[in-house]
Amino acid sequence: MTQTGFKHPYVPEDIELEGFVPNLLPYEQILSVFFGGSALVVLLMVMLTGRYKLSLVERLWAGWWMCTGIIHLVIEGTVVLDSKFYQDTTGNILKEIWKEYTKADSRYATRDAFIVQMEGVTAFVWGPLCFVIVLGILYRTSWRFTAMALVSLGQLYGDVLYYLTCIHEGLAHTRTEPLYFWAYFIGANAIWIVVPLTCIAYCASNINAAVAAAAGGKPSKRKSS
């Protein structure tokens, strides 16, 4: 661990991060890779699932689950496993993403217990389950709605606790510039509020209809004529 002499841009200013190395890529490039890559994954999945007997809505859900699974496992997995991501000198995009995002939440660098453990579950439990869900959608398995609803609730609850714990500590870890506060902290995380809520509504509607049909179908054997 070398003393680099660089001053980190995170708040609160008095946190000590030995060997910090500033971002090597401009933030426009980091955001382009993250959002461009995500959009590309969704688009590819929608295109490649044409040969399955799926509605457009189902193909879009396959795209979402592939995309969010990669983000969980690869991107969030990186910050869980590499506690010294901010020392990277190679310009590795995964480390660059976290050096940049940490401006919106320094708890990633200070290894806050909730952040590390919530991200650990997200990366290594929800992450792999997202890929299982993609298979469930493609093959229209009977458990796909159950799995989607449960993992969506996990994402939603983790994200709600993420916001609440940050607010509880007076937003002391979040820089106040609009890019960091509104775009990164509020905006990027809001995706995992809005989409999981939508997915839970979609699954609940399908499940509840099936349960109602199963209950209605069994006791009252409808006579013909």
Added chain:
Amino acid sequence: MTQTGFKHPYVPEDIELEGFVPNLLPYEQILSVFFGGSALVVLLMVMLTGRYKLSLVERLWAGWWMCTGIIHLVIEGTVVLDSKFYQDTTGNILKEIWKEYTKADSRYATRDAFIVQMEGVTAFVWGPLCFVIVLGILYRTSWRFTAMALVSLGQLYGDVLYYLTCIHEGLAHTRTEPLYFWAYFIGANAIWIVVPLTCIAYCASNINAAVAAAAGGKPSKRKSS
């Protein structure tokens, strides 16, 4: 806030809790009220639901959801709203429970961000939803399995993060005596691992069967003969 001169029994020893007042009730009495009261609620619910057309399993689930709902809203609600529970001088059983449990986890007294926010969601979101679920079970609504599965996942995930964050911080907030570590910290919390997992399995089995039946019934209109 008076300086009482009492030394608190929590760890780490150097946490400062102004105005701490020791437990006024013996721990056997506190545990009897908590576990006896919980068992009584389950038993009462099983007995009182006799007039509904429900299986014993369904009546037991109604008992569980009523019991866990009361624990969330009343007991966990208390510790969320009263940050100075350890100053209580009246012997209020709700405060006594938390003075005692804090020996297994001092983060309740130090107002750890994750603890307070996770308990807030548990008390005031999962809590009321538990009572909605009881109604859903009694009237065999089509959404009862969805609601039970989602709230169970919420309880499970909150509890998993509870254990993981405590371990992450080296169990520094937990006294090592078997009563505090094994019975309170491991044992009592394990209930909200085991029962939610069981409930998720129960719901998934019902949901998946209904979805399979609904899918099987629609496209292949079976010809008679």
